[in-house]
Amino acid sequence: xxxxxxxxxxxxxxxxxxxxxxxxxxxxxxxxxxxxxxxxxxxxxxxxxxxxxxxxxxxxxxxxxxxxxxxxxxxxxxxxxxxxxxxxxxxxxxxxxxxxxxxxxxxxxxxxxxx
Amino acid sequence: xxxxxxxxxxxxxxxxxxxxxxxxxxxxxxxxxxxxxxxxxxxxxxxxxxxxxxxxxxxxxxxxxxxxxxxxxxxxxxxxxxxxxxxxxxxxxxxxxxxxxxxxxxxxxxxxx
Numbered sequence: 001x002x003x004x005x006x007x008x009x010x011x012x013x014x015x016x017x018x019x020x021x022x023x024x025x026x027x028x029x030x031x032x033x034x035x036x037x038x039x040x041x042x043x044x045x046x047x048x049x050x051x052x053x054x055x056x057x058x059x060x061x062x063x064x065x066x067x068x069x070x071x072x073x074x075x076x077x078x079x080x081x082x083x084x085x086x087x088x089x090x091x092x093x094x095x096x097x098x099x100x101x102x103x104x105x106x107x108x109x110x111x112x113x114x115x
Numbered sequence: 116x117x118x119x120x121x122x123x124x125x126x127x128x129x130x131x132x133x134x135x136x137x138x139x140x141x142x143x144x145x146x147x148x149x150x151x152x153x154x155x156x157x158x159x160x161x162x163x164x165x166x167x168x169x170x171x172x173x174x175x176x177x178x179x180x181x182x183x184x185x186x187x188x189x190x191x192x193x194x195x196x197x198x199x200x201x202x203x204x205x206x207x208x209x210x211x212x213x214x215x216x217x218x219x220x221x222x223x224x225x226x227x228x
Binding site: 004033035044046105 | 155156157159174203205215216217221222
């Protein structure tokens with residue numbers, strides 16, 4: 001079974017600065033998807049970014065980008081120009097293609113953006 | 116209006132009670148999911164349904180049951196609640212083209228005393 005590890009339970013960053021959240025995973029699959037979800041205090045889970053393992057190019061969504069290192073099984077999230085609204089729990093997740101009944105989540109990283 | 120609506124938002128109940136958590140969606144998605152979130156464990160899949168006639172167990176289905184009453188409605192039941200079922204429960208949906216749960220409800224925080 002696939003496992004997802006987020007080794008940073010909590011992090012903080014000053015507003016306007018950059019922060020990187022770490023995620024590693026374990027799988028024997030060669031093709032899969034990786035995700036970062038954001039859970040603000042409102043509780044709703046929001047998809048931030050998605051990466052297909054077969055793509056070498058790192059995914060980017062506005063201020064959010066990933067550093068996908070397939071050989072190292074690492075998938076970190078970089079948030080640039082941090083904003084107060086970025087304060088949330090961030091979950092890394094893994095899923096095999098066409099198998100969305102088996103998405104595995106990490107334990108989460110609580111990010112606080114300080115003014 | 117929210118795309119995925121869960122009711123109730125919060126619930127406190129006693130051990131042994133039967134509890135139903137409801138989920139409705141306006142996305143027209145065929146696929147619906149129930150997840151449980153515990154501190155330090157992320158989300159874990161309880162049940163999922165790919166259409167009205169399709170129900171499947173997830174990673175942690177013991178102690179739970181579901182009903183897909185219509186494309187838009189997917190309810191989760193705890194037949195006899197126990198304290199270790201205290202958690203935050205999420206409903207989610209995806210369409211047939213989506214490879215991941217795309218839309219989540221706001222969650223139901225369930226406390227069992």
